[in-house]
Amino acid sequence: MQNLPEYIDWFRYSSSYINAHRKKVFVVLLPGEALEHPNFSNIVHDINLLNSLGVKLVLVHGSRPQINGALDAAKIESTYHKGLRITDADSLQIIKQIVGSLSIDVEAVFSMGLSNSPMHGADITVARGNYITARPLGVLDGVDHALTGVVRKVNAAAIEQHLLAHNIVLLSNLGYSPTGEVFNLSAEDVATEVAIALHAEKLIMFIPQTGILDGDGEMVSTLSPTSAQDVLNAVTSKQENTANGVAQALTAALKACSKNVPRSHLISFEHNGALIEELFTRDGSGTLVSKENFEVLRRATIEDVGGLLELITPLEDAGVLVHRSRELLEAEIGFFFVIEREGMIIACAALYPMDEHCGEIACIAIHKDYQDTGRGQDLLTALEAHAKRSGMSRVIVLTTQTTHWFLEKGFTPIAISELPEKKQKMYNYQRNSKALSKALN
Ligand SMILES: CC(C)(COP(=O)(O)OP(=O)(O)OC[C@H]1O[C@@H](n2cnc3c(N)ncnc32)[C@H](O)[C@@H]1OP(=O)(O)O)[C@@H](O)C(=O)NCCC(=O)NCCS
Missing domain, CATH: 3.40.630.30 (Gcn5-related N-acetyltransferase (GNAT))
Structure with a gap:
């Protein structure tokens, strides 16, 4: 092996992080774009590694680009209000199929036994269920958002049971009302509310870029809530399409911070090893939003x-x-x-x-x-x-x-x-x- 002494040093150095992360709850947001990216198999591998190290993991997957594609194919034009899709009954039928199929695909990649990988032999169980109670978003500015909803309650006790049993919990952007209706939620909303309800140590969100960039295009490794709000205001005012995922992740990080989730991380889904680098090195790979550092x-x-x-x-x-x-x-x-x-x-x-x-x-x-x-x-x-x-x-x-x-x-x-x-x-x-x-x- 090349650089063996360096490797040994790194391994020893990472033990303090391994101890710090063990038994902690991390909620990980996997946006729909991440599921389609060639780097996704590496992300799956790294998530499995965290599970093996005793981290309690809840994954929340999104499905925005897949839903867009399916609605386009069905010639259903979505209407939006302030960036939020208004979900009508026809769209919801398609959304249910897409989300259901994506959840099954994600479950499948975690069931592969990880042959041909260093995690070969890891035995990982993924649990899914109706842990998210939703309510309709309702009428905003006179616009009825129909079957677009928000999280009303998280069944934290049920999720915790799975985490105690060492299972990975997988959630999607769908929620259910006590009256039996299905609502289309934002995956960021689900991830944030779950992190808050479980008193998670971390909310980790994969985004399309390395992290948050400053005015000169340089990556910012840590942000206080105040500076994160400033970046969010700047991103929202530009209304750049590419920045959308970032704005949603920043909004989620700010809410999590204000509700005592100590650390929210924004890391790239394109960069191989971003998750491991963020969690096991001092400088990390992306941007950390936290009150603590300040x-x-x-x-x-x-x-x-x-x-x-x-x-x-x-x-x-x-x-x-x-x-x-x-x-x-x-x-x-x-x-x-x-x-x-x-x-x-x-x-x-x-x-x-x-x-x-x-x-x-x-x-x-x-x-x-x-x-x-x-x-x-x-x-x-x-x-x-x-x-x-x-x-x-x-x-x-x-x-x-x-x-x-x-x-x-x-x-x-x-x-x-x-x-x-x-x-x-x-x-x-x-x-x-x-x-x-x-x-x-
Ligand atoms: C006394 C003081 C320094 C403690 O700091 P703190 O950060 O609030 O305290 P900690 O979080 O470390 O400890 C909190 C515990 O101390 C207790 N505590 C706070 N003030 C106390 C006091 N005057 N007498 C006895 N216990 C006290 C709290 O009830 C709490 O007890 P708990 O564990 O049962 O909940 C702070 O309350 C303070 O600034 N007080 C006013 C200034 C002062 O009195 N200074 C001392 C001059 S000698």
């Missing part, structure tokens, strides 16, 4: 003073934190850590060196909109690690209203006389703060 815990800089003041002033006014002037903050900024989220300082904490063995944790504050989600713990962990790296063997804290929070983090109460001498001299008896200490192992 929050960082880092050392504070002088530029953060304004944001810090905004965060801590209300807490100072309430007597929770000791007052610090702008000048003092500027002088002490080197002791601070902050969490920045999309340009806003949402949390801070400081570590003041008391003597060579001891540091004081102070001014820990989380913006009220972001409390109780582990950020306080994250900051404390960062401060303790920093203290250890600086050679300290313990940290102390003085607090009036947060004693129990620190007790739960492993601190123990100490007498004022046990504080470092420097701190004892500064102790404000009127404020009457409790003193706590934690040894750093």
Whole structure:
């Protein structure tokens, strides 16, 4: 084998990704264009590989180009409203045949035993069922969308049973109403709602291009929801035909993000190995839309003073934190850590060196909109690690209203006389703060 050392390195490196992905739910959107592409057999192979690595997979296939072709052949002209097909009863008959036949074809390729491939012998079961309840989209702007529908409910419990049994679940762009009607949905809508209902880790959508491109045609590897919205506005305003799949995928990614699906990936169905590269390499192959990347815990800089003041002033006014002037903050900024989220300082904490063995944790504050989600713990962990790296063997804290929070983090109460001498001299008896200490192992 050529480049054996490189291959071995890559294999070792990928183990952390394998562990991270195992038992996680990924919802994968396969648009109709992807099913027709010569690279589809490679995609099937890579999906099988993920299944073998313990990833729980739900596939949602689309059928737009196949439906277009069949309706054209039957000389049925579709009408559209704002890019959405209005499905009448004649069209639905054809759509049911096309979608049914595509689902069977997809099921068939997953049943091939993967002979002549490195996945030969993998035993994979694909499950299908009526897991999507739909409702009519109704009348929009005076236009009746007839049998075009939207997802009303996802039978998450039934899908989860299949995932627990290690089966791949296959869904299409058809849904069923409790009154027994069939509705034509968008595959993006199905994939998004399923990802939300299953609390999926990832929504992965195959698109015709490598990922999202910037104004210079360069691929953008990560997008915050705000920048994804900007790209979507630009794509929609151009109304380019080729960009349609991209606009729908971006809309789906934005909705998934807002409903707590942590990561949505847009990757190419034309590029062999795009799925593996996206999931098992640091830089990935396509574009990731996520809220997460836009929050960082880092050392504070002088530029953060304004944001810090905004965060801590209300807490100072309430007597929770000791007052610090702008000048003092500027002088002490080197002791601070902050969490920045999309340009806003949402949390801070400081570590003041008391003597060579001891540091004081102070001014820990989380913006009220972001409390109780582990950020306080994250900051404390960062401060303790920093203290250890600086050679300290313990940290102390003085607090009036947060004693129990620190007790739960492993601190123990100490007498004022046990504080470092420097701190004892500064102790404000009127404020009457409790003193706590934690040894750093
Ligand atoms: C105290 C504070 C830093 C905790 O940060 P956080 O990110 O909200 O906390 P975490 O998510 O890590 O932990 C949340 C847990 O702490 C508990 N908690 C929050 N404030 C608490 C307090 N004052 N006393 C005891 N427990 C508290 C929450 O109830 C929650 O408990 P749960 O696990 O049972 O749900 C944050 O609430 C804050 O900024 N408070 C105002 C400023 C302040 O008091 N600073 C301390 C100055 S010494």
